[in-house]
Amino acid sequence: QVQLVQSGAEVKKPGASVKVSCKASGYTFTSYGISWVRQAPGQGLEWMGWISAYNGNTNYAQKLQGRVTMTTDTSTSTAYMELRSLRSDDTAVYYCAREGGIAAAGDYWGQGTLVTVSS
């Protein structure tokens, strides 16, 4: 069965960076993309960007351009999302999701990773 397993919760200081991993299993990793979506406490869903696991092409949300980098390691079927220059309003649960073939950001989702930015 398709599974996406994310890394554990993180606590970071303002200005630091965080890198969240998302290990995929149960499907051919390079046949799909990965979306990253975040959700601030009590708020809605915010799409952060997309990466093709086939060729590494990316597309980032405009508001995060310059601060976010998404990568994949096809040898381990793992996707990564790095966010730099963290601010307090980056505190959120970060989700990865399998994307592709249908017009949906994700048909299977990771369990989420809480990133807390606090001094």
Place this chain on the structure above:
Amino acid sequence: EIVLTQSPATLSLSPGERATLSCRASQSVSSYLAWYQQKPGQAPRLLIYDASNRATGIPARFSGSGSGTDFTLTISSLEPEDFAVYYCQQRSNWPPAYTFGQGTKLEIK
């Protein structure tokens, strides 16, 4: 950027009733629209993709309709487990980029 507006913000209904949730796009998204359900502490769950197709394992009481700018998610007869927050989401053509609506909270009356 395409903006999705969901209505109502909150919908109060009883089990067994019919729920109708709306999503309006600021410009045409063709049929590139999906619906998700999210319960507290859980990841979103894909319900409907391409406006009207049920995702794997989704019960038949969930249906989606619409195209262009106006879309509807209908739950024909509410079960207790259906009370949650529902989001619509649209996709741009290429490269993939997505926008979510602000959500509709479906609560027990």
